[in-house]
Structure formats: C-alpha cells, structure tokens
Amino acid sequence: MLESKITHLTVCDVRFPTSLEQHGSDAMHTDPDYSVAYVVLETDSDAALKGYGLTFTVGRGTEIVVCAVKALSTLVVGKTLKEIIGDFRGFYRLLSSDGQMRWVGPEKGVIQLATAAILNAVWDLWARVEGKPLWKLLVDMDPAKLISCIDFRYITDALTEQEALGEVIKDCLEQMLKEGYPAYTTSCAWLGYTDQQLTQLCSEALAQGWTKFKVKVGADLQDDIRRCSLIRKLIGPNNTLMIDANQRWDVNEAITWVTKLAEFHPLWIEEPTCPDDVLGHASISKALAPLGIGVATGEHHKIIVK
Amino acid sequence: MLESKITHLTVCDVRFPTSLEQHGSDAMHTDPDYSVAYVVLETDSDAALKGYGLTFTVGRGTEIVVCAVKALSTLVVGKTLKEIIGDFRGFYRLLSSDGQMRWVGPEKGVIQLATAAILNAVWDLWARVEGKPLWKLLVDMDPAKLISCIDFRYITDALTEQEALGEVIKDCLEQMLKEGYPAYTTSCAWLGYTDQQLTQLCSEALAQGWTKFKVKVGADLQDDIRRCSLIRKLIGPNNTLMIDANQRWDVNEAITWVTKLAEFHPLWIEEPTCPDDVLGHASISKALAPLGIGVATGEHHKIIVK
Numbered sequence: 001m002l003e004s005k006i007t008h009l010t011v012c013d014v015r016f017p018t019s020l021e022q023h024g025s026d027a028m029h030t031d032p033d034y035s036v037a038y039v040v041l042e043t044d045s046d047a048a049l050k051g052y053g054l055t056f057t058v059g060r061g062t063e064i065v066v067c068a069v070k071a072l073s074t075l076v077v078g079k080t081l082k083e084i085i086g087d088f089r090g091f092y093r094l095l096s097s098d099g100q101m102r103w104v105g106p107e108k109g110v111i112q113l114a115t116a117a118i119l120n121a122v123w124d125l126w127a128r129v130e131g132k133p134l135w136k137l138l139v140d141m142d143p144a145k146l147i148s149c150i151d152f153r154y155i156t157d158a159l160t161e162q163e164a165l166g167e168v169i170k171d172c173l174e175q176m177l178k179e180g181y182p183a184y185t186t187s188c189a190w191l192g193y194t195d196q197q198l199t200q201l202c203s204e205a206l207a208q209g210w211t212k213f214k215v216k217v218g219a220d221l222q223d224d225i226r227r228c229s230l231i232r233k234l235i236g237p238n239n240t241l242m243i244d245a246n247q248r249w250d251v252n253e254a255i256t257w258v259t260k261l262a263e264f265h266p267l268w269i270e271e272p273t274c275p276d277d278v279l280g281h282a283s284i285s286k287a288l289a290p291l292g293i294g295v296a297t298g299e300h301h302k303i304i305v306k
Numbered sequence: 307m308l309e310s311k312i313t314h315l316t317v318c319d320v321r322f323p324t325s326l327e328q329h330g331s332d333a334m335h336t337d338p339d340y341s342v343a344y345v346v347l348e349t350d351s352d353a354a355l356k357g358y359g360l361t362f363t364v365g366r367g368t369e370i371v372v373c374a375v376k377a378l379s380t381l382v383v384g385k386t387l388k389e390i391i392g393d394f395r396g397f398y399r400l401l402s403s404d405g406q407m408r409w410v411g412p413e414k415g416v417i418q419l420a421t422a423a424i425l426n427a428v429w430d431l432w433a434r435v436e437g438k439p440l441w442k443l444l445v446d447m448d449p450a451k452l453i454s455c456i457d458f459r460y461i462t463d464a465l466t467e468q469e470a471l472g473e474v475i476k477d478c479l480e481q482m483l484k485e486g487y488p489a490y491t492t493s494c495a496w497l498g499y500t501d502q503q504l505t506q507l508c509s510e511a512l513a514q515g516w517t518k519f520k521v522k523v524g525a526d527l528q529d530d531i532r533r534c535s536l537i538r539k540l541i542g543p544n545n546t547l548m549i550d551a552n553q554r555w556d557v558n559e560a561i562t563w564v565t566k567l568a569e570f571h572p573l574w575i576e577e578p579t580c581p582d583d584v585l586g587h588a589s590i591s592k593a594l595a596p597l598g599i600g601v602a603t604g605e606h607h608k609i610i611v612k
Contacts, residue, residue: 028405028408029405029406029408029409030405031405031406032405032406032409033406057406057409057410058405058406058409059406060377060404060406060407061374061377061404061406061407061409061410061417062410063373063377064370064373064374064377064410064416064417065410067369067370067373068367068370068416071366071367071369071370097334098366098367099334099335099336099337099338099364100335100337100338100339100363100364100365100366100367101366101367102334102335103335103338103363103364103367104363104367104368104370104371104415104416104419105415105416106553106581107582108414108415108582109410109411109414109415109416109417109418110370110374110410110411110415110416110417111367111370111415111416112415113410247412275412276413276414278584278585279584
C-alpha cells in the first residue's frame with residue numbers, strides 16, 4: 001500500500017471557544033480559542049486509507065494557516081507515500097524551499113505551521129498503512145532511518161555526528177519501551193483558573209499518577225507566588241514543577257521575576273522572552289543557572305539551554 | 307486631516323511574470339515572479355485621501371500574505387490617522403501582538419510581510435496628509451519623534467540609549483540632505499543574466515552615475531568568479547562591489563566560497579546561510595574579517611555584522 005497515491009488534500013478551519021472558560025490562558029494569550037488547521041490526505045488505495053494531521057492555533061489567524069496549506073498542497077497531491085518516505089528529508093525541503101513560496105517563509109510562522117499539519121498527516125498515513133499507532137512505527141524504526149527523516153541541514157555537528165545521535169535516540173527508545181512515554185500536564189494551571197479550580201484539577205492529576213506539572217506565569221508576580229506556592233504544597237517536594245511565561249518579559253524582567261519564584265524550585269522557565277532573542281535567552285540562562293533553574297524555548301524549536 | 311478615519315482597507319494580489327526573462331533571479335530563487343500584496347487605505351477625509359502600501363513577494367504565496375492582511379485589517383479600519391501616529395509603536399504592537407493572531411507569527415514570515423504592507427500604507431497616508439513625499443516627512447521629523455515610531459522592545463541597549471541613537475540618526479539625515487540618499491543597484495547582475503546583458507546593464511548604470519553594485523552569487527563558483535571579475539573590470543577599483551548568496555550555503559561552504567571571491571574585494575557577502583543561524587553568521591563573519599569582507603543579513607532584519 002506504500003504505492004498508493006495521494007489524490008486529494010482537504011483542509012478545514014476548526015475552532016473551539018475555549019476562551020469562554022479560560023482553558024489554555026497564559027500571560028500572552030489571555031483569550032485563546034484553541035483551534036486547528038485540520039488536514040486530510042486521501043489516497044487511491046483499495047482500503048481508501050486516509051491520513052489525518054493538524055497544527056494547533058489559538059483562534060483568529062487559523063484561516064491564514066489554512067490558506068498556506070492550500071498553497072502547499074500542489075507539492076503533495078500526486079505523490080505516492082513510497083516516494084515521500086523514501087526521501088522524507090527531501091520532501092520536507094520541497095515544502096519549505098519552493099523557489100517562490102520560500103520568500104514568505106522560510107521555515108517560520110504560518111508556513112511552518114502549514115508544513116507541520118501536512119507532515120503530521122503524512123506520518124499518520126504511513127502509520128495507518130503499516131497498521132500501527134505512530135509511536136510504534138517510530139520505535140520499530142531503525143535509528144538511522146529515523147534520523148534520515150529529519151532535516152539537519154543547518155546543524156553541522158549533528159550531520160557529522162549522525163552515528164552518535166543515532167545511539168542517543170536508541171537509548172531513549174529503549175527507555176521509553178521500559179518506562180513509557182514521559183509527559184507532563186499543563187491542564188491544571190492555566191493562567192485564568194481560580195485557586196479552587198487549580199487545587200481540584202491538581203489533586204485529580206496527582207490521583208491519576210501525574211508527576212510533572214507546568215504552571216503559567218508572567219502576568220502578576222504576587223499571583224504567581226501564590227499559585228506556585230499552592231501547587232508546590234499540593235504536589236510535594238519530589239514531584240516536578242515547571243513554569244511558562246509565554247514570551248511575556250524582557251530579559252532583565254525575566255531574571256528578576258524568576259529569581260523571586262526560585263523558592264518553589266521550578267525545573268525550568270519556558271519562553272521567558274521574545275523567541276527571536278537568542279542572546280537574551282543565553283543571558284537569562286546564565287543568570288538562573290546558579291539557582292538550578294533551566295531555560296526552555298517555545299513550541300517551534302523546543303530545546304533546553306543548559 | 308489627521309482626524310480622518312480609515313474607513314476601508316482593500317488588498318490586491320498583483321503578480322508580474324519576471325521569471326520569463328530571469329529578472330530578479332538568484333541562487334535560491336531561480337524563477338521569481340516579482341509580485342506584491344498591495345494595500346489601499348481609504349479615509350473619510352474631504353479630499354478622499356488614500357494611503358498606498360505594499361510588500362514585495364516572489365509569486366506563489368502572495369495569496370497567503372493577502373489573507374493575512376485581511377485578517378489584520380480589523381485592527382486598522384475605524385482608527386484615525388491621529389490615533390495611529392500618536393502612538394505608532396503601540397500600533398505596531400497591536401498588529402503584531404493580537405492575543406490570538408500572534409500565535410501564527412509573531413513578527414515573522416507571512417505576518418511580518420502583511421504588517422509591513424499595512425504600515426507602509428499608513429506612512430504613505432501620513433505623507434499625503436502632510437502634502438510631502440515620505441522621505442521629506444522623515445527628514446523633517448524631530449529625531450525623538452522618529453525613534454518613537456519604531457518598536458525597540460527587545461533591544462534593551464537601544465531603549466536606554468535613545469538619546470544617543472537620536473544623535474546618530476540626526477547625523478545621517480544631515481548627510482542625506484547634503485549628499486542625497488545613498489543607494490546601490492542590483493539590476494545589472496541577476497543570476498540568470500548573460501555576460502552580455504551584465505556588461506550592457508553595468509555600463510549603462512555607470513553612465514547614470516551609480517557607484518555601488520551588487521552581484522548575485524552562490525549557484526556555481528566558476529560562474530561567480532567569471533562574473534565578479536567582469537564586473538570588477540567594468541566598475542574599476544574605486545567603485546563598490548557587494549555579493550549576495552540568498553541563503554544558499556552552509557557555514558563552511560560560505561567561508562570557502564567567499565574566500566575564493568576575495569580577490570574582487572567585495573564590501574560584504576549578504577545572506578550567506580540560513581537566516582535563523584545567528585551563530586553561523588558570526589562564524590562566517592569572524593572567518594572573513596581578515597579578508598576585509600563583511601557579512602550582511604537579509605531583508606527582514608538587515609544589519610551588518612562587523
């Protein structure tokens with residue numbers, strides 16, 4: 001079925017009114033309507049297999065991502081799954097490097113989101129063809145093959161050390177099979193939730209076995225101190241706490257603010273400032289290191305700066 | 307007329323088939339159709355004044371920018387010019403920080419291009435209200451006012467040194483009034499032009515008084531050596547040559563390639579590699595400094611790395 005051709009790509013603008021109850025709220029996105037650009041790939045396979053993919057948005061602007069998916073669709077329709085997965089990295093570059101469209105990207109913002117929705121749908125289609133959930137497709141994959149699906153063009157060290165990177169990923173996969181896929185929950189502590197909601201949701205998450213908790217911060221320092229203190233009491237000293245400011249601060253503000261939350265021992269502060277300020281992130285990281293607090297960047301390129 | 311309200315925003319997708327004759331071609335954009343998302347702001351002023359603005363695209367994908375302009379238009383229509391220019395920085399932040407739409411930006415790619423088209427139209431409207439060309443509006447402006455129109459949020463040093471920056475800009479403006487607005491020409495040396503075209507266009511530009519010339523490079527080293535040699539002979543040792551690779555290389559490739567073009571004494575290499583690779587740009591800059599060649603980044607944030 002790998003020979004099946006992708007015959008149609010459709011994309012929908014799906015919105016959920018989550019802002020009504022402050023689900024998903026943070027210091028930067030105070031009224032988010034968690035929404036998606038939802039992609040369906042249809043094929044000419046006998047089983048009429050389809051691939052489903054999405055990227056997450058927060059409401060207004062989803063129509064721009066939908067427009068971008070439509071613009072990219074001509075690069076996808078007509079290809080077989082075999083062609084795509086035979087050179088996944090090349091397929092990524094095709095989407096991100098069209099000689100005219102790359103001008104409105106490249107590899108950032110709306111174009112990145114549209115590309116992600118399509119790639120997610122391709123991965124989903126591949127997993128369905130193999131008759132497995134996606135995670136199993138990934139863990140069954142040879143490390144070298146997995147690495148070959150990722151575009152490391154601009155990471156010279158990674159390219160020359162692919163072999164070593166393969167080993168690291170292999171170790172991770174083995175650990176995952178043994179211990180399960182590690183995850184944290186953000187759902188207890190959106191910024192717009194009351195202390196009562198927070199207490200109830202956090203207690204429920206603990207009862208369900210969660211051990212890692214993320215709290216939205218950055219709008220009001222006294223609120224943050226109260227909420228972090230409450231959660232730390234609820235989860236105890238051995239569970240993990242992370243905090244996330246969604247780009248709310250400038251560099252010095254981030255350092256001062258997070259220093260005042262250090263007593264609650266957060267593992268990291270996520271998106272303390274503008275995502276484009278690389279040197280700013282480095283300064284914050286350096287200042288917080290003595291407090292044992294790391295810095296994490298945002299969704300588009302999630303890395304931990306040590 | 308500053309009290310005039312913006313009553314309508316319209317936006318058109320305008321395309322020009324420049325790829326037919328390779329105008330605008332470079333190592334990354336081999337078939338560009340230089341195009342624009344074209345914005346018109348209508349007002350309720352007695353004189354029915356309008357503001358016109360655009361951002362440049364290279365063909366496919368312009369419809370996505372148009373879609374983004376439409377999405378942003380609700381933040382513009384209904385405002386008076388006075389409100390906008392009274393807090394130009396705040397207006398920029400409004401466009402780039404809408405609580406939902408910023409997720410698909412912020413301040414990059416399609417959203418940045420759409421914001422720019424709208425801001426250009428506002429500047430144009432402002433100049434028309436003042437009855438001056440835009441450059442004159444700018445040079446007549448108090449440096450502090452000019453600075454206040456720009457968003458320096460993430461540039462801490464600039465914010466604390468606004469005064470000094472005002473002085474720098476004042477000096478620039480005085481020089482401009484004395485010597486005219488400095489510019490270079492790229493129109494002689496698009497990558498897809500023949501040596502004959504290049505010779506003819508370059509000779510014409512020299513005759514018109516141009517002193518600074520930019521050449522597209524990066525597709526084929528031997529071609530680049532031949533073309534740079536030809537242009538340097540045409541313009542002589544005292545005119546300025548710049549080269550532009552439009553993000554075509556990785557870091558080491560950039561250093562090797564440009565080193566081989568050093569004998570033609572380019573002032574800078576523009577966009578040697580991925581625009582997001584800040585440290586890569588720094589490495590290239592460091593390696594080329596002993597050759598007297600600078601590094602310039604691209605259109606969205608043009609800075610010279612010394």
